[in-house]
Amino acid sequence: MSSCTATYRLYDDKADFHKKAESIAVGMTVGSWTELPQAKRESMQKHLGQVLKVYVHEPEGVQPGERYADVTIAYPDVNFSKDIPALLVTVFGKISMDGRIKLNHLGFSDEYLSAFPGPKFGIKGIRDRLGVHNRPLLMSIFKSVIGLDLDELRDQFTRQALGGVDLIKDDEILFDNPLTPIEKRVEVCMRAAEAAEKETGKKLLYAANLTGPTSALRQQALRAIDAGANALLFNVLSYGYDVLHELSSDSAINVPIAAHPALAGAFYPSPHYGISASVLLGQLMRLAGADLVLFPSPYGSVTMPKEENMAIRDELLSSTLPLRTSMPVPSAGIHPGLVPMIIRDFGTDVVINAGGGIHGHPMGTEAGGKAFVQAIEAAQKLISLADYAAAGHPELQKALDTWGGER
Amino acid sequence: MSSCTATYRLYDDKADFHKKAESIAVGMTVGSWTELPQAKRESMQKHLGQVLKVYVHEPEGVQPGERYADVTIAYPDVNFSKDIPALLVTVFGKISMDGRIKLNHLGFSDEYLSAFPGPKFGIKGIRDRLGVHNRPLLMSIFKSVIGLDLDELRDQFTRQALGGVDLIKDDEILFDNPLTPIEKRVEVCMRAAEAAEKETGKKLLYAANLTGPTSALRQQALRAIDAGANALLFNVLSYGYDVLHELSSDSAINVPIAAHPALAGAFYPSPHYGISASVLLGQLMRLAGADLVLFPSPYGSVTMPKEENMAIRDELLSSTLPLRTSMPVPSAGIHPGLVPMIIRDFGTDVVINAGGGIHGHPMGTEAGGKAFVQAIEAAQKLISLADYAAAGHPELQKALDTWGGER
Known part of the structure; x- marks a missing residue:
């Protein structure tokens, strides 16, 4: 399944970052998952975001405000058109407004890249x-x-x-x-x-x-x-x-x-x-x-x-x-x-x-x-x-x- | 002189905010002022940004990181075309990258507004x-x-x-x-x-x-x-x-x-x-x-x-x-x-x-x-x-x- 990826840094003193990552992957793609009937899940699988990585930074004695996680999510290309507005709205539309979160890196699939000739010179x-x-x-x-x-x-x-x-x-x-x-x-x-x-x-x-x-x-x-x-x-x-x-x-x-x-x-x-x-x-x-x-x-x-x-x-x-x-x-x-x-x-x-x-x-x-x-x-x-x-x-x-x- | 205004909040523990405001007003319009010959100043006056207000917030015992100023600058309409990209680049282009500064308010002149029909319904x-x-x-x-x-x-x-x-x-x-x-x-x-x-x-x-x-x-x-x-x-x-x-x-x-x-x-x-x-x-x-x-x-x-x-x-x-x-x-x-x-x-x-x-x-x-x-x-x-x-x-x-x- 061809996907683009987004890596975020999330700051939170207490959150379960794995759960948070899962909720982004589901919420920003198919919307809900656990409630879906099995047959529907099969047809929706190709649209479902995937958590690729969750790295939690909480060294011993971490100070309030300094606990964070770097989270990478894969967004299936089939969900969005091959243009930059669509990618940005998909990976950072609603969640940009949801707490301390910064978009730190993108990964472009070959399929997505195929729409971009890039610099002409x-x-x-x-x-x-x-x-x-x-x-x-x-x-x-x-x-x-x-x-x-x-x-x-x-x-x-x-x-x-x-x-x-x-x-x-x-x-x-x-x-x-x-x-x-x-x-x-x-x-x-x-x-x-x-x-x-x-x-x-x-x-x-x-x-x-x-x-x-x-x-x-x-x-x-x-x-x-x-x-x-x-x-x-x-x-x-x-x-x-x-x-x-x-x-x-x-x-x-x-x-x-x-x-x-x-x-x-x-x-x-x-x-x-x-x-x-x-x-x-x-x-x-x-x-x-x-x-x-x-x-x-x-x-x-x-x-x-x-x-x-x-x-x-x-x-x-x-x-x-x-x-x-x-x-x-x-x-x-x-x-x-x-x-x-x-x-x-x-x-x-x-x-x-x-x-x-x-x-x-x-x-x-x-x-x-x-x-x-x-x-x-x-x-x-x-x-x-x-x-x-x-x-x-x-x-x-x-x-x-x-x-x-x-x- | 018809102008649009921008109000910023600047955080700095030590800066002379009046001087900083002046440098924004000059730097984001005519570029330099004190070095200009008198004749040139006269022709440039209509392009010069003006500091309208500097409110410095530094109560007794202000903590590091909490001293700020609210600064309002007037930008002559003659300097930019009547579109939103031009206004944003004029009032927050380069200075968005120059230290702790947030754009908190805009003031639109009648002349600028004349280009905007606004909501149709x-x-x-x-x-x-x-x-x-x-x-x-x-x-x-x-x-x-x-x-x-x-x-x-x-x-x-x-x-x-x-x-x-x-x-x-x-x-x-x-x-x-x-x-x-x-x-x-x-x-x-x-x-x-x-x-x-x-x-x-x-x-x-x-x-x-x-x-x-x-x-x-x-x-x-x-x-x-x-x-x-x-x-x-x-x-x-x-x-x-x-x-x-x-x-x-x-x-x-x-x-x-x-x-x-x-x-x-x-x-x-x-x-x-x-x-x-x-x-x-x-x-x-x-x-x-x-x-x-x-x-x-x-x-x-x-x-x-x-x-x-x-x-x-x-x-x-x-x-x-x-x-x-x-x-x-x-x-x-x-x-x-x-x-x-x-x-x-x-x-x-x-x-x-x-x-x-x-x-x-x-x-x-x-x-x-x-x-x-x-x-x-x-x-x-x-x-x-x-x-x-x-x-x-x-x-x-x-x-x-x-x-x-x-x-």
């Missing part, structure tokens, strides 16, 4: 588009763009591009607006990208933010692509994973999609409630087809515990799924001094992503990008940042002086 | 359709329907309908499936409803569950309506509020929509993180156009604190919004003994909603419905349930014996 596809295969990528974020006009936007774009970044993304709070409507800013920015490429020799992806009514997103994406967009940004959690899935699996939308984690903090930080970061920003983003996934790093200003970051990375890169990988983009408060540590933690398949760490460089935005390029070069050559800065890289030196050196 | 429209104006409505929920075929579904529908309920809703975990595809079950159930109406003299709304791919929901709704559906059920949180908004404001979808709270528990129960129940299930559901809103009651099996329930009710019914009201449907574990208390708490404009409390009646599903009808009659006549049961209402008597009497 993935890490390899993005690297192919950029022609960069052996180093981390560098992304820069537009900053303070609300209220800017097209000339100001172009100017900021050019300064970022000349710093040598590989990707530039819209600010996620830039919505479609009369000053810089998406097609216009794509035209302006892609022209600026071409001009910059002549100086830097580097290709550049610009991820334009898809916003507005759900039913108009596809057309908006196509108009942006017609205008030259070679990537898109999307606030997935404010629209729903199925919307990303439909966009990413649409053959006409033939550019990489970067998923922004806006609103994710409404789900993952509590130990007792919600959905873990690795499900939200790892498993579901990849399943829904995000080519790049942004999330708070363990290092910077808005942080997430390192083990959660590593769990996200593992889900985005795992070879156990028959889907292309998604590029991890640990974000927020990143400065050049952190680059070697990011590479140690994530490996080469990572995007170094910075906003303030580029625009806030004392020598300007272009120098801010260069400092990161130099930091990546140093890390790739296994040279300390301090040594590399001293060897004729003043932008990196200034960045280290400003935000601190290698950690 | 609302409480009055639903009552008009049913011809019932002076009492709480009664809803029954299909139970254990996974794996049933059309005959079994019709049989369960009929037993519910003959009990005298006003509304019957699909189980939210019933997705489109080969055994009971939505159009077929609508046809079968609406025929059963007509037959039952001849016996009960009561009109009946049947809310069929919209499921499957986002882009196909509208067509699915229209097919269901063509097949006779006179209401729809929708798992809003698994799809996104904008999808509900688009469905509810579509003139062709001319039946009431009931919003199910599946997944809501991933957001609201933590005091430190997430989005309050009154925002999720009150403000945003009504804004997005839900005619009825289900949520866990304070009384039954899956519970929510009573003050949160009352806050949801207040948002659904508030006369300060230029939108039709939404009908509150406190749910889960409701039995007839609770009816007088529900009416005391909610007033007459409420749906008494039961699943197990109807199907689990020892005399059967039909008797289960009748017991609720009798409980509502008693409460309306200000007769105690015990007295009314004794006066020739054996179904009510049995229900009180089974689940307990009036609370």
